[in-house]
Amino acid sequence: MDKDFTNRRRRELVTAAIFAALAALVPLFVKDVYVQNIMVLTLMYAALSQAWNILSGYCGQISLGHALYFGLGAYTTALLFMKFGVLPWFGMLAGGVISAVIAMALGYPCFRLGGHYFSIATIVIAEIALVLFQNWDWAGAALGIDIPIRHDSWVTFQFTRSKLPYFYFALVLACIAWLVTWWLEDSKWGYWWRAVKDNPSAAESLGIDVFNSKMGAAAVSAFLTAIGGSFYAQFVSYIDPESVMGFQFSLLMALPAVLGGIGTLWGPVLGAVILIPLTELTRSYIGGSGRGVDLIVYGLLIVLISLARPQGLVGLFSRSNPKKAVSR
Amino acid sequence: MTVLLETRGITQRFSGLVANSDVSISVGRGEIVGLIGPNGAGKSTLFNLIAGVYTPSEGSIWFDGEDVTRLPPAARCQRGIGRTFQVVKSFESMSVIDNVIVGALVRNTVMREARRKAHEVLEFTGLAARARVLASDLVPAEKRRLEVARALATEPKLLLLDEVLTGLTPTEAQTGVELVRRVRDTGITVLMVEHVMEIVMPLVDRAIVLDLGKVLVEGKPTEVVRDPKVITAYLGDRHAVGA
Amino acid sequence: MTAETIIQSLASGLLMGLLYGLIAVGLALIFGLMDVVNFAHGEFLMSAMYATFFLFAFFSLDPLLSAPLVAAALFIFGALVYLFIVRFAVRAKANTGMVQIFSTFGLAIVMRGLAQFFFTPDYRSISHSWLGGKTISVAGIFLPEPQLVGALVAIAAFIGLYFFIHRTDFGRALEATREDAGAVALVGIDKNRVFALGWGLGAGLVGLAGAIMAVFFYIYPDVGASFALIAYVTVALGGFGSVFGAFAGGIVVGLVEATTAMILPPSLKSVGVYAVYLLVVFIRPRGLFGSM
Numbered sequence: 001m002d003k004d005f006t007n008r009r010r011r012e013l014v015t016a017a018i019f020a021a022l023a024a025l026v027p028l029f030v031k032d033v034y035v036q037n038i039m040v041l042t043l044m045y046a047a048l049s050q051a052w053n054i055l056s057g058y059c060g061q062i063s064l065g066h067a068l069y070f071g072l073g074a075y076t077t078a079l080l081f082m083k084f085g086v087l088p089w090f091g092m093l094a095g096g097v098i099s100a101v102i103a104m105a106l107g108y109p110c111f112r113l114g115g116h117y118f119s120i121a122t123i124v125i126a127e128i129a130l131v132l133f134q135n136w137d138w139a140g141a142a143l144g145i146d147i148p149i150r151h152d153s154w155v156t157f158q159f160t161r162s163k164l165p166y167f168y169f170a171l172v173l174a175c176i177a178w179l180v181t182w183w184l185e186d187s188k189w190g191y192w193w194r195a196v197k198d199n200p201s202a203a204e205s206l207g208i209d210v211f212n213s214k215m216g217a218a219a220v221s222a223f224l225t226a227i228g229g230s231f232y233a234q235f236v237s238y239i240d241p242e243s244v245m246g247f248q249f250s251l252l253m254a255l256p257a258v259l260g261g262i263g264t265l266w267g268p269v270l271g272a273v274i275l276i277p278l279t280e281l282t283r284s285y286i287g288g289s290g291r292g293v294d295l296i297v298y299g300l301l302i303v304l305i306s307l308a309r310p311q312g313l314v315g316l317f318s319r320s321n322p323k324k325a326v327s328r
Numbered sequence: 329m330t331v332l333l334e335t336r337g338i339t340q341r342f343s344g345l346v347a348n349s350d351v352s353i354s355v356g357r358g359e360i361v362g363l364i365g366p367n368g369a370g371k372s373t374l375f376n377l378i379a380g381v382y383t384p385s386e387g388s389i390w391f392d393g394e395d396v397t398r399l400p401p402a403a404r405c406q407r408g409i410g411r412t413f414q415v416v417k418s419f420e421s422m423s424v425i426d427n428v429i430v431g432a433l434v435r436n437t438v439m440r441e442a443r444r445k446a447h448e449v450l451e452f453t454g455l456a457a458r459a460r461v462l463a464s465d466l467v468p469a470e471k472r473r474l475e476v477a478r479a480l481a482t483e484p485k486l487l488l489l490d491e492v493l494t495g496l497t498p499t500e501a502q503t504g505v506e507l508v509r510r511v512r513d514t515g516i517t518v519l520m521v522e523h524v525m526e527i528v529m530p531l532v533d534r535a536i537v538l539d540l541g542k543v544l545v546e547g548k549p550t551e552v553v554r555d556p557k558v559i560t561a562y563l564g565d566r567h568a569v570g571a
Numbered sequence: 572m573t574a575e576t577i578i579q580s581l582a583s584g585l586l587m588g589l590l591y592g593l594i595a596v597g598l599a600l601i602f603g604l605m606d607v608v609n610f611a612h613g614e615f616l617m618s619a620m621y622a623t624f625f626l627f628a629f630f631s632l633d634p635l636l637s638a639p640l641v642a643a644a645l646f647i648f649g650a651l652v653y654l655f656i657v658r659f660a661v662r663a664k665a666n667t668g669m670v671q672i673f674s675t676f677g678l679a680i681v682m683r684g685l686a687q688f689f690f691t692p693d694y695r696s697i698s699h700s701w702l703g704g705k706t707i708s709v710a711g712i713f714l715p716e717p718q719l720v721g722a723l724v725a726i727a728a729f730i731g732l733y734f735f736i737h738r739t740d741f742g743r744a745l746e747a748t749r750e751d752a753g754a755v756a757l758v759g760i761d762k763n764r765v766f767a768l769g770w771g772l773g774a775g776l777v778g779l780a781g782a783i784m785a786v787f788f789y790i791y792p793d794v795g796a797s798f799a800l801i802a803y804v805t806v807a808l809g810g811f812g813s814v815f816g817a818f819a820g821g822i823v824v825g826l827v828e829a830t831t832a833m834i835l836p837p838s839l840k841s842v843g844v845y846a847v848y849l850l851v852v853f854i855r856p857r858g859l860f861g862s863m
Binding site for chain 1: 608659660663665666668670672678680683684686687796804807811836845856
């Protein structure tokens with residue numbers, strides 16, 4: 001049985017490597033800038049959703065306010081760069097650490113709340129942060145921060161002539177998020193989280209410190225999300241509270257995981273690959289944003305998935321019996 | 329025989345209701361002790377107090393020479409108290425072996441070791457063939473066994489069994505009894521709450537009878553069963569033989 | 572800031588608070604009944620506002636008159652939402668937390684998308700209604716009529732709800748199902764019927780609130796979002812499942828909002844409410860009057 005297990009782990013890694021390699025080759029064939037843009041966003045959301053999945057999928061603490069960490073990452077990078085000349089690479093790390101610390105600090109009061117109460121609290125907290133940033137003049141208030149691009153450079157992580165560097169960075173980010181998840185799946189943390197999700201009191205009786213496990217999940221999840229936010233700031237060169245801390249972002253980080261398979265290794269990736277291009281395409285074909293069709297499509301997908309197939313679409317792709325695939 | 333677990337003057341109140349009153353019991357190393365009594369006697373409360381789910385209103389609990397009264401359940405598990413739940417609480421989304429691995433992680437932080445331990449426990453409890461099955465797909469009797477397996481994986485010194493034999497068919501119950509004996513043979517002390525007298529009495533070394541929150545009688549099963557106080561508690565006055 | 576202005580602000584806050592209570596009570600009712608949070612509650616409100624607007628635009632029906640109609644329509648809608656969506660959501664064996672949240676969440680998103688698609692994101696408002704724009708002086712305090720009537724309707728609704736729950740058969744069935752959904756089948760009560768009617772009632776109440784709010788709020792597809800948050804906060808403050816809690820919570824929220832607006836710049840007025848919510852919930856997770 002152990003052999004089966006190590007084989008499956010190896011297969012997962014190999015599959016990921018193949019996908020990553022294929023993805024890396026795509027830009028050589030696809031030159032259309034518009035399509036490249038969609039690909040960058042898809043990879044970014046895959047990474048973000050994978051990060052969200054760690055706290056909300058594996059550990060079962062459904063956060064609907066993850067935009068907080070995304071925004072913190074974006075703002076930390078932008079502010080450090082614009083006000084203090086700190087390179088985005090350091091800004092990214094700083095953003096990640098700050099987010100992880102705040103996630104743990106918020107965990108103290110929040111993790112005592114169960115289920116819906118926790119989710120609602122996350123919405124409220126993100127909302128407070130949004131309003132505070134909208135009124136924080138030093139950080140640009142509602143107008144946000146404009147990051148002028150001077151010249152293409154990996155040092156300052158800015159590029160105008162091509163989207164490729166952003167693409168490859170996003171690919172690396174998605175791979176890191178996937179690898180972290182893969183590694184955690186077969187670690188004591190992964191087991192603790194799933195136990196806490198399924199039955200916290202049983203988990204306690206088996207010696208698990210429920211609170212600490214949640215904290216760990218929150219910290220890792222927030223850290224990775226913030227890095228995604230930092231990337232986004234450099235990618236779009238302009239951020240404001242509404243665009244990086246708004247509720248729609250919290251939603252957009254959760255949906256790929258829900259669609260693909262919440263609490264699974266591949267779910268967020270699958271969900272992102274389906275959802276993001278779909279969004280962009282509906283937006284351009286139905287004409288202009290604000291017509292709501294993308295919302296209707298999302299919404300229907302979410303309702304259908306949660307009612308008809310709560311385990312997500314990922315099970316459709318496994319060769320063996322979907323239920324067996326989950327167990328070892 | 330050294331004392332492994334001791335409760336001293338445990339009184340537990342739940343907003344006005346006294347569930348346990350001045351309960352002092354002890355369990356010796358290597359014993360199988362049965363905690364019995366009619367409905368509402370306070371067995372579950374005492375059980376949960378020992379497991380750490382509640383903190384007693386008065387009194388103290390001593391385990392392996394240490395005062396564990398204030399310790400939460402997770403800490404008690406690490407000290408060596410394992411427990412099952414009356415209403416089975418398996419990790420439904422995980423497989424049988426993954427469930428047991430969760431337990432094994434207390435003492436085996438390296439994944440390979442935890443897996444190995446989990447395999448061992450599955451063999452011991454007869455669930456090896458069902459290792460890859462999702463917990464939600466098990467039949468009730470198997471789920472019970474999984475509860476025990478999971479707790480065993482934590483390598484406890486004391487195993488608290490909450491009505492593990494209730495509601496089983498005679499064959500299943502016999503397998504259960506055998507399992508409990510084998511558990512004790514590995515050196516684990518067992519304290520079991522039970523309802524079904526015919527099954528439990530031949531199994532336990534000592535029986536403690538609770539009634540109305542107090543310890544009524546304790547001693548060898550054969551004696552306890554014939555004690556008029558016990559008969560009265562279960563069946564009412566008219567059945568008492570001699571007072 | 573004079574004492575008069577303060578009293579003025581607080582009075583307005585009180586009126587708004589009663590309306591918040593009316594919006595929130597439906598949510599509290601549903602949650603108390605079956606432990607499900609309706610994440611589409613804001614969108615229920617939004618659709619009631621749009622319905623009121625269109626009844627006004629096409630039939631010149633004053634909101635005060637169309638309110639009962641809108642409430643009835645929302646009642647039916649709420650029952651349908653239960654029967655076609657929520658009923659299946661609560662049966663989920665896997666990922667129960669996710670299913671309960673995202674099933675109604677998905678509905679909220681669909682409703683918002685539909686509103687955007689059919690009505691465009693443009694802001695609408697009801698240009699002239701019987702109550703709109705008028706104020707009345709009560710003991711020297713100037714109160715806007717729509718809000719005043721809204722508050723009175725809210726109070727009437729709460730009183731009506733109280734009698735309904737405690738004095739009628741259906742109300743008692745509601746309470747019984749709340750206590751033990753499994754057991755009621757034994758006395759011949761169809762759980763699904765009770766739940767559907769419970770959802771209908773909850774939706775109808777927020778429909779009533781929506782009809783009144785259409786008189787003095789702008790109507791647009793996302794309008795539900797901000798009020799939904801206030802509703803969750805109100806219910807969490809008052810205690811999930813407690814009808815009286817929603818009433819009390821609403822008043823607290825209204826007053827806190829008014830007070831915050833006096834101290835902080837207007838764009839920050841919601842922060843006060845959220846902060847109070849977080850404070851209450853962290854200290855007393857089940858809210859002021861909750862029974863969980």
